[in-house]
Every structure is written in structure tokens, then in C-alpha cells.
Amino acid sequence: LSGEVRGVEHDHTGRMAALRGALAARGADAFLVAHLPNIFYLCGFAGSAGVLLVTAGEADFFTDARYAIEAPAIVRAARVHIARKGVVAELAARLRRRKQCVAFESAHTIVEQQAQIARAAGRGVRWLPTSGLVEDLRIVKDVAELAVIRAAGDIAVDVFDEVVHLVRPGMRESDLAAEIEYRMKRKGAAGPSFPTIVASGLRSALPHARASEKRLMKNELVVLDLGAILRGYSSDITRTVFVGRAPARIRGWYQAVLEAQRAARVALRAGVTAGKVDEAARRVLRKKRLDRYFVHSTGHGLGIEVHEPPRLGRGVGQKLRLGSVVTIEPGVYVEGTGGIRIEDDFLVCNGEAEILTRGVRELVEL
Numbered sequence: 001l002s003g004e005v006r007g008v009e010h011d012h013t014g015r016m017a018a019l020r021g022a023l024a025a026r027g028a029d030a031f032l033v034a035h036l037p038n039i040f041y042l043c044g045f046a047g048s049a050g051v052l053l054v055t056a057g058e059a060d061f062f063t064d065a066r067y068a069i070e071a072p073a074i075v076r077a078a079r080v081h082i083a084r085k086g087v088v089a090e091l092a093a094r095l096r097r098r099k100q101c102v103a104f105e106s107a108h109t110i111v112e113q114q115a116q117i118a119r120a121a122g123r124g125v126r127w128l129p130t131s132g133l134v135e136d137l138r139i140v141k142d143v144a145e146l147a148v149i150r151a152a153g154d155i156a157v158d159v160f161d162e163v164v165h166l167v168r169p170g171m172r173e174s175d176l177a178a179e180i181e182y183r184m185k186r187k188g189a190a191g192p193s194f195p196t197i198v199a200s201g202l203r204s205a206l207p208h209a210r211a212s213e214k215r216l217m218k219n220e221l222v223v224l225d226l227g228a229i230l231r232g233y234s235s236d237i238t239r240t241v242f243v244g245r246a247p248a249r250i251r252g253w254y255q256a257v258l259e260a261q262r263a264a265r266v267a268l269r270a271g272v273t274a275g276k277v278d279e280a281a282r283r284v285l286r287k288k289r290l291d292r293y294f295v296h297s298t299g300h301g302l303g304i305e306v307h308e309p310p311r312l313g314r315g316v317g318q319k320l321r322l323g324s325v326v327t328i329e330p331g332v333y334v335e336g337t338g339g340i341r342i343e344d345d346f347l348v349c350n351g352e353a354e355i356l357t358r359g360v361r362e363l364v365e366l
């Protein structure tokens with residue numbers, strides 16, 4: 001499995017070319033990339049500090065001495081500069097050379113830092129705030145990315161299949177979460193894409209509960225939301241199980257959530273709006289009078305970040321594109337009783353969406 005992924009090479013040169021097209025269309029001479037997931041996408045740098053400057057003919061990546069050995073080995077399609085005098089100073093020295101318009105990522109820029117760079121770069125630079133330039137490219141996954149995302153999905157599903165047999169009354173949520181994250185790493189993941197959620201009993205009604213010291217008990221719902229990072233890409237799945245035999249009311253809710261997921265999956269295809277997919281899931285729950293318990297969006301984009309565009313939310317007019325990867329994760333959360341969520345990852349196609357995370361979606365009773 002990881003063998004298939006090991007040989008995957010990303011087309012950084014092609015991505016840089018696409019970005020240059022977007023830059024030219026905005027009339028900018030250069031683009032300053034500050035958001036680390038965007039830097040990873042464009043040049044493969046996976047560390048925690050650095051900025052990338054892209055012009056029509058060149059790309060320069062500035063980082064500090066901690067990455068002096070690693071950066072030149074992993075960065076593609078850009079020249080690496082180890083900034084001994086500080087990233088801001090060396091970047092500014094580069095920008096001062098000529099009068100130019102430099103676009104920057106306003107959604108990912110710290111005001112203080114940008115002011116510092118602008119001061120150091122001087123008056124010859126005109127700054128152009130932009131948003132979503134690289135994210136718009138990232139929204140459509142290429143073959144190499146899909147191979148990695150698929151493998152990350154396999155890890156999540158395999159881990160769930162293993163740990164579901166460990167679930168028993170008396171076990172702490174945090175112990176189950178630890179088992180999940182340990183097994184992901186043993187399967188080649190760099191780690192979890194987010195802190196693993198294990199939420200049992202009344203806590204399962206909290207959509208974003210983290211695993212706690214609480215022990216699992218008989219006759220409780222348990223929501224497990226987990227994802228693995230593999231070679232910089234994330235997966236994200238949720239399964240809900242019942243410890244014991246589920247009462248009819250709980251089974252009814254579970255079937256409704258499963259049906260909502262199915263309806264959204266049928267609606268999901270290239271060209272439809274994100275809001276329409278959300279509405280398909282919501283409509284099913286509305287018919288069963290459960291829609292008021294569905295308190296979040298139906299899904300989100302998935303890739304280098306575990307939450308990225310497009311968002312499958314109520315009324316979102318953005319049209320879905322061929323090659324996007326999204327989650328579909330309807331849920332119901334009833335205070336005082338518990339919650340149910342079912343989440344899988346899908347590839348947006350021209351016809352029916354392809355499911356990237358196989359596995360059993362029927363209610364598992366333990």
C-alpha cells in the first residue's frame with residue numbers, strides 16, 4: 001500500500017505554471033506565498049517556517065538555518081535560500097531590486113509581519129491583497145494526489161476495522177483514541193489529520209468532542225471520527241457504533257443519517273452547487289423531523305488540509321468541480337441522549353461520485 005505511494009511524484013512545475021497564469025490575469029509581477037499548505041502544494045516543502053516568492057520566470061523559497069539540510073533535498077521547482085540574516089531581510093532585499101506589484105495572501109498573512117516586510121521592501125513595491133489563488137488550484141486533485149488520498153483513506157478504514165473489535169464497556173475513550181493513532185502510524189501515516197474523536201454516551205451529542213477519560217458503558221452510542229495524514233494528504237471518516245443492542249429509536253435515527261448520506265452522495269457530481277448536495281442530506285432529515293438536530297454543514301473539501309474548499313453548506317452557490325475530494329458527513333445530535341454521524345470521502349465525477357473510503361456503513365452493535 002505505502003509502496004504504491006512511495007513512487008508518487010507531484011507535478012510542482014505544472015502547479016507553478018498554473019499559478020503564474022492566475023498571477024498574470026491579475027496583473028501582478030510576483031506572488032508571496034505565506035500559507036504553509038500552499039507552499040507544500042507548490043514546491044513540496046513540508047517544514048514549519050518559510051515563504052515562497054513566485055515571479056513570471058523564477059521561484060525562490062526562503063527559510064531559516066534549521067532547514068539548511070532538509071529544504072534543498074525536498075524543495076522542487078524553486079531555488080532554496082537559507083536566510084542567515086532573517087527571512088524578512090533577505091526577502092526584502094530581493095523585492096527592493098525593482099519596482100513591482102506583489103500579490104500576497106490576505107487570508108493567511110499576519111498584519112504585523114506584512115507591515116514589516118512592506119517597510120523593509122520600500123516604496124517601489126505595490127502590494128496587492130488576494131485570496132484563494134492557490135486554493136483554487138488545489139480544489140481539483142490530480143492523479144498523484146488522488147493516489148495518496150486514496151491510500152490515506154485506506155489507512156483510516158483499516159484502522160477502524162481493527163479497533164472496532166477492541167470496543168468494550170470499561171475502556172476509556174482516550175485509550176481507544178490512542179489505539180487508533182498508534183495503528184495509523186504503524187500503517188505508515190505521519191500521524192492523525194486531527195485529534196481523534198471518540199465520544200461516547202451523552203458526549204456523542206457534541207459534534208467536536210475530543211476523546212476524554214470517560215469510560216465506554218453498555219447501551220451507549222460511540223462516535224469515532226478519525227483521519228490519517230499520509231505524505232502530506234489527509235483522510236477523514238466517522239463511524240458510529242452502539243455498545244449493546246440499539247433501541248428502535250436509535251436505529252431509526254441511524255437509518256435516517258445513513259439515508260441522508262446516500263441522498264447527498266447521489267446529488268454529488270461535477271456542475272451542481274455545493275448547497276444542493278447539502279440540501280439533499282438535509283431534506284431526508286427534515287422528512288423525519290430530525291433536521292433541527294443536524295447542526296453543521298454536510299461536508300468539506302479534503303486534501304493537504306483536512307478542511308479546505310469547497311464547503312458543502314447550506315445555500316453555498318459554488319459549483320462543484322470534477323476532481324474535487326469532499327466528505328459527506330450528516331449527523332444528528334440530541335442533547336441528553338447522544339449523537340450519530342457517518343462520514344466518508346468522495347471523489348467528484350461527472351456521473352456518480354466515487355467513494356474513496358470503503359467499508360461497512362450499517363450500524364455495528366457490539
Ligand code: ZN
Pocket residue numbers: 225226236237238343
Ligand atoms: Zn471527520
Ligand code: ZN
Pocket residue numbers: 236300327329343
Ligand atoms: Zn470531516
